[in-house]
Amino acid sequence: MRAIAFLGLLLIARQAYAHYIFDTIIYGSKSSTKAIRKPAENAPVHNYTGSEITCNINTSKATQTVSIAAGSKITMELGEKKTIYHPGPVTIYLGKAPSKAADWEGTGKRWFKIAEWGPNLNPFSFNNIIGKSTFTVTIPKEVLSGEVKGALFIS
Ligand SMILES: *[C@@H]1O[C@H](CO)[C@@H](O)[C@H](O)[C@H]1NC(C)=O
Ligand SMILES: *[C@@H]1O[C@H](CO)[C@@H](O)[C@H](O)[C@H]1NC(C)=O
Secondary structure, eight states: OOEEEEEEEEEEEOSTTOOOOEEEEEETTEEESTTBOOOSSOOOOOOTTSTHHHHOSSOOOOOOOEEEETTSEEEEEESTTOOOOSOOOEEEEEEEOSSOGGGOOOOSSOEEEEEEEOOBTTTTBOTTTTTOOEEEEEOOTTOOSEEEEEEEEEO
16 A cells, blocks of 8 residues: 555635535544645636636645545545535546645646546436535545645536
8 A cells, every 4th residue: 555645735616606615634533624725715716727726816825744545535524514505516636746745836737536426317416415515535546655636626
């Protein structure tokens, strides 16, 4: 099993009505809010080609990098005891940092998707997402040792 260092990015809403910040990462028996970058506000990002796509705007620095073994689970938790009430697809990405995750702003084509939650079809609904406050994903065993950032998007 390989250890990876995971520096949480924020988790942002991308739709006019979806306003969420996931501010806690839970890994094993531990959790952290310091390994998360938090934007100044939860306003949706409209410009997909601008720098704010990586972590919204005026985002705080993460002050902690946590070590998580590839193959183990992480859970991202919504802040302020919220649950999802304006639904959309949820995706989680990892990005390989050029060196230290703490020093990387998240730019460039270094990201890969490791999880997604879409709608139920026929009948169409987002009942699998509405009301949730956490999303759990297994870090793929194939992820090599090194520093990565994570990002969760709601669109
Ligand atoms: C972001 O920071 C700039 C410069 O300090 C400020 O003008 C702007 O109002 C801030 N935006 C938000 C959403 O906090
Ligand atoms: C989006 O961001 C890009 C890159 O910063 C910029 O060139 C473009 O003008 C922005 N588009 C809008 C509509 O603000």
